[in-house]
Amino acid sequence: MQVTYQTIHLPKRFPLAISRGVHAASNNLFMWLTLNGTTGVGEMSPGKTEGANTAEAAQQSIDVFIQENLDVFDHAKPQPNFVTTVYDLAREQNVPACALAALDIALWDWLGKSSQQSIRQLLSLELPTVPTSVTIGINPPEVVKERVPLLLDGTGVKSLKIKLGSPEGIAADKAMYQQVVESTKPYEVQLRVDANGGWSVTQAEEMMVWIAERGADYIEQPLKEGDEEGLATLFPNRALPVYIDESCRFSEDVTKWRDRIDGVNMKLMKCGGITEALRIIEQANNHHLKTMIGCMGESSISIAAAAQITGLIDHIDLDSHLNLSPDPATGAKIQDGIIVPNDLPGHGAEVKSEFM
Numbered sequence: 110m111q112v113t114y115q116t117i118h119l120p121k122r123f124p125l126a127i128s129r130g131v132h133a134a135s136n137n138l139f140m141w142l143t144l145n146g147t148t149g150v151g152e153m154s155p156g157k158t159e160g161a162n163t164a165e166a167a168q169q170s171i172d173v174f175i176q177e178n179l180d181v182f183d184h185a186k187p188q189p190n191f192v193t194t195v196y197d198l199a200r201e202q203n204v205p206a207c208a209l210a211a212l213d214i215a216l217w218d219w220l221g222k223s224s225q226q227s228i229r230q231l232l233s234l235e236l237p238t239v240p241t242s243v244t245i246g247i248n249p250p251e252v253v254k255e256r257v258p259l260l261l262d263g264t265g266v267k268s269l270k271i272k273l274g275s276p277e278g279i280a281a282d283k284a285m286y287q288q289v290v291e292s293t294k295p296y297e298v299q300l301r302v303d304a305n306g307g308w309s310v311t312q313a314e315e316m317m318v319w320i321a322e323r324g325a326d327y328i329e330q331p332l333k334e335g336d337e338e339g340l341a342t343l344f345p346n347r348a349l350p351v352y353i354d355e356s357c358r359f360s361e362d363v364t365k366w367r368d369r370i371d372g373v374n375m376k377l378m379k380c381g382g383i384t385e386a387l388r389i390i391e392q393a394n395n396h397h398l399k400t401m402i403g404c405m406g407e408s409s410i411s412i413a414a415a416a417q418i419t420g421l422i423d424h425i426d427l428d429s430h431l432n433l434s435p436d437p438a439t440g441a442k443i444q445d446g447i448i449v450p451n452d453l454p455g456h457g458a459e460v461k462s463e464f465m
């Protein structure tokens with residue numbers, strides 16, 4: 110087997126402000142894993158709560174894991190249960206979720222390429238029919254006014270995810286949301302809100318009614334991770350569906366919080382890749398919950414991987430590559446607002462030669 114890595118700096122077109130801070134760029138780790146003569150490509154976008162804050166930390170943890178499990182990789186078989194076995198071992202050995210995502214994505218890409226099928230074909234999944242949301246970060250109304258046409262004019266975008274939970278409080282949230290409503294009037298666009306845990310229970314009670322009256326489809330992560338008791342208070346009289354994101358990392362969290370949510374938002378970086386995302390979907394379906402898939406600051410590599418399973422998912426938020434300037438990879442196309450899974454073998458995405 111052979112593994113190579115490359116860290117690439119990804120600057121954002123528009124810095125993204127959420128309740129916890131502003132992100133203008135990230136250093137993502139890309140990995141190429143060759144087994145039995147076939148190479149899979151994976152990507153990690155760093156995250157403190159995803160266990161690896163830097164590309165270096167992620168690379169080191171993947172390297173240690175591979176070195177300690179060489180016998181497993183030496184007996185690699187291009188079958189889904191090999192990838193699942195590696196995922197479970199890596200979780201047991203505490204590989205950080207975002208680092209594991211790079212390895213898991215590379216393995217699924219390898220698996221597809223080994224059998225000359227896309228991951229979607231390998232899993233016998235339908236094509237997605239749901240357009241992706243595009244995110245607008247926390248901004249003052251004057252910036253919203255300028256930004257909305259840039260996001261919506263001629264882009265085919267059909268829904269906006271609005272980041273609220275401003276550190277300046279719910280008056281600032283209302284001013285921003287009101288401007289989004291005004292600015293999106295010329296467009297046919299759905300609105301949904303992600304508070305990234307920026308509200309208290311009292312604020313969430315007020316804001317959920319307020320945004321529901323102003324056309325929002327749903328609220329995501331109204332309360333911060335760790336405040337799930339508060340969700341039990343919000344849930345019975347909720348004005349709109351409640352999704353969790355930060356509060357749902359792995360499939361076991363779906364079961365844990367199922368009685369106080371309408372759905373879950375999974376991310377490959379948060380759960381460790383496609384293997385666990387499929388388990389989250391299965392758990393959500395078992396409990397009649399809705400599903401959403403989101404992203405961190407990921408390029409077309411990780412987005413193309415996530416796109417492969419979107420035929421199973423109710424809401425799609427795979428837009429981070431659209432906010433990169435430039436995107437170092439190709440393979441995640443948007444058509445009529447839908448991130449279309451590539452039909453090439455594996456996830457179908459590649460890092461552009463000038464970034465190698």
Ligand SMILES: [Mg+2]
Pocket residue numbers: 303305329330354355374403
């Ligand atoms: Mg979110």
